[in-house]
Amino acid sequence: MGTIAVLGAGKIGEALLSGLLSGGRSAEDLLFTERHPERAAELESRYGITNVTIEEAAARADLLVIAVKPQDIDPVLAELAPLLRPSSLVVSLCAGLPTSLFERRLPPNTPVVRVMPNTPMLVGEAMSAVSPGSHATREHVQTVTELLSCVGKVVEVPESQQDAVTALSGSGPAYFFYLVEAMIDAGILLGLPRAVAERLIVQSAVGAAKMLDEGAGHPVLLREAVTSPGGTTINAIRELENHGVRAALLAAIEAARDRSVELGRAQQQD
Ligand SMILES: NC(=O)C1=CN([C@@H]2O[C@H](COP(=O)(O)OP(=O)(O)OC[C@H]3O[C@@H](n4cnc5c(N)ncnc54)[C@H](OP(=O)(O)O)[C@@H]3O)[C@@H](O)[C@H]2O)C=CC1
Numbered sequence: 001m002g003t004i005a006v007l008g009a010g011k012i013g014e015a016l017l018s019g020l021l022s023g024g025r026s027a028e029d030l031l032f033t034e035r036h037p038e039r040a041a042e043l044e045s046r047y048g049i050t051n052v053t054i055e056e057a058a059a060r061a062d063l064l065v066i067a068v069k070p071q072d073i074d075p076v077l078a079e080l081a082p083l084l085r086p087s088s089l090v091v092s093l094c095a096g097l098p099t100s101l102f103e104r105r106l107p108p109n110t111p112v113v114r115v116m117p118n119t120p121m122l123v124g125e126a127m128s129a130v131s132p133g134s135h136a137t138r139e140h141v142q143t144v145t146e147l148l149s150c151v152g153k154v155v156e157v158p159e160s161q162q163d164a165v166t167a168l169s170g171s172g173p174a175y176f177f178y179l180v181e182a183m184i185d186a187g188i189l190l191g192l193p194r195a196v197a198e199r200l201i202v203q204s205a206v207g208a209a210k211m212l213d214e215g216a217g218h219p220v221l222l223r224e225a226v227t228s229p230g231g232t233t234i235n236a237i238r239e240l241e242n243h244g245v246r247a248a249l250l251a252a253i254e255a256a257r258d259r260s261v262e263l264g265r266a267q268q269q270d
């Protein structure tokens with residue numbers, strides 16, 4: 001796969017770089033661009049990877065991963081377009097931005113693959129969804145899939161599903177963190193020490209996730225197995241239903257999908 005450059009080493013860019021290193025990729029094969037010198041120095045010393053300009057990245061990298069915020073895409077593409085080598089593969093992690101936007105602004109026939117990853121990449125447990133643009137071949141998709149397989153699971157979806165994927169798994173870890181945070185607060189409310197509440201909830205989350213991952217049963221059946229007749233859990237479930245938690249999740253994820261669509265539209269107005 002050769003050299004990989006991450007353009008914009010923020011939260012997800014760093015998660016990717018860190019995950020690739022943990023997955024066995026050599027630091028010599030990894031480059032990144034970053035606009036704050038202190039942040040660049042911090043990443044260089046933490047990971048032993050090299051900070052470069054976009055010009056150097058375009059000259060040296062075979063695969064360029066664009067990991068800037070969707071709102072910051074214009075100057076990056078304007079700088080990259082005249083420098084990009086015809087053989088380079090461009091991978092976008094940007095929420096909402098369609099491959100057609102990159103294809104319009106980069107040299108003709110540039111292969112682009114759109115990816116929606118998530119931050120568990122940091123621990124090798126990302127969920128990434130890939131969609132090829134119109135000039136990306138099966139080989140390009142395979143290359144990106146292999147790359148992302150080092151840092152978690154990968155599925156291919158039609159690009160039309162990427163806004164939904166962004167809302168579901170791209171943002172998904174935030175919903176789980178939010179629930180964990182709220183449940184720890186509940187422990188505090190019940191008088192438990194914070195450290196104990198944290199341990200109880202985090203291990204419950206790990207155990208529940210492992211059961212789901214190992215196919216222990218459908219989520220409904222797993223929940224029913226915890227919910228004893230006349231017991232404690234059903235009292236909690238009643239409160240969750242009374243407070244519309246299911247409806248809130250449906251509305252929340254729909255709102256995230258709508259924002260992804262909106263981000264794409266905003267950047268298309270050129
Ligand atoms: N965070 C997440 O969980 C996920 C994020 N994504 C996508 O990844 C992208 C990045 O998100 P995230 O990591 O959260 O955002 P961050 O703001 O943490 O990272 C973006 C980084 O790019 C830098 N940057 C911006 N413009 C340039 C430039 N011209 N040259 C070099 N560096 C630049 C930013 O610098 P500065 O600090 O100055 O702005 C920042 O360090 C987004 O498009 C997002 O949609 C996708 C999946 C999950």
Ligand SMILES: O=C(O)[C@@H]1CCC=N1
Nearest residue numbers: 095166167170171172
């Ligand atoms: O919140 C965001 O916009 C990014 C995309 C998915 C997760 N984080």
